[in-house]
Amino acid sequence: MKDKYLQDISEIKNMMNKSSQFISLSGLSGVMAGIYALIGAHIANGLIESHQGYYITLESKTFKLIVLTAFLVLFFSIATAAILTVNKAKKEGEKIWNTTSKRMLINFLIPLITGGIFGLLLLRHAYYGLIAPVTLLFYGLACVNASKYTLRDVRYLGITIIILGLIATEFSGYALEFWALGFGVCHILYGSIMYFKYDRK
Numbered sequence: 001m002k003d004k005y006l007q008d009i010s011e012i013k014n015m016m017n018k019s020s021q022f023i024s025l026s027g028l029s030g031v032m033a034g035i036y037a038l039i040g041a042h043i044a045n046g047l048i049e050s051h052q053g054y055y056i057t058l059e060s061k062t063f064k065l066i067v068l069t070a071f072l073v074l075f076f077s078i079a080t081a082a083i084l085t086v087n088k089a090k091k092e093g094e095k096i097w098n099t100t101s102k103r104m105l106i107n108f109l110i111p112l113i114t115g116g117i118f119g120l121l122l123l124r125h126a127y128y129g130l131i132a133p134v135t136l137l138f139y140g141l142a143c144v145n146a147s148k149y150t151l152r153d154v155r156y157l158g159i160t161i162i163i164l165g166l167i168a169t170e171f172s173g174y175a176l177e178f179w180a181l182g183f184g185v186c187h188i189l190y191g192s193i194m195y196f197k198y199d200r201k
Contacts (some may be wrong), residue, residue: 009015026084027148027199030157030191033077034184039179040073048176058123088199100149108146111138130173132179136165151198157190 044066051062089096115138119131143158161182168178 009073025154025194026081027191027194027197029077029081029084030187030194032084032191034187034189034191036073036076036080038180038184040069041176041184043069047178080122104146104149106116107149108142111142111145114138116140126201130169132175133165133168133172136161136168136179136182140165151192151194153194155196157186160186160190 016095047062047065047069051060086096095101097138115134118138119134122128122130122134140158140160140162143154143161145158147155147158164182164186168175171178
């Protein structure tokens with residue numbers, strides 16, 4: 001009787017979590033996003049080192065190639081996350097597009113889009129050293145904001161990246177290294193934790 005009572009409580013708790021949290025985020029997608037980011041950072045570093053001239057201007061070929069690399073990293077990260085999350089949702093019998101996932105996405109996009117626009121304004125006014133820290137800060141805020149509707153680990157990922165963004169602001173000369181640490185290493189670390197905690201069950 002006691003075991004049945006505890007089982008009923010556990011089932012009720014799981015139902016409440018599913019109704020208030022989107023739990024189909026794939027940890028493996030975080031790992032892959034981190035790998036893409038490290039590859040992108042390596043390519044960008046090579047482009048910077050091989051650039052001829054003291055400054056990298058907006059019109060230069062080097063800058064355009066760096067932007068292209070960034071967009072490719074973003075594209076592959078989003079595509080991988082979408083595919084793996086859809087597959088996980090199907091396995092768990094959860095709808096990929098429901099009220100909770102909509103709330104999570106909206107709360108994630110508000111700080112992210114704001115940070116993207118702010119980054120473009122910094123780029124326009126030639127504050128190049130602040131672009132990487134700003135992307136880290138606003139991405140971290142986006143993760144913290146969205147974590148109310150998904151796994152708690154996303155909140156810790158966001159806080160870690162915010163801290164890195166603040167440190168990167170002080171040491172702007174190492175912007176690419178902090179960017180690789182935040183978007184690369186942190187994603188691999190937290191993605192691995194989420195995979196072993198949730199995905200392998």
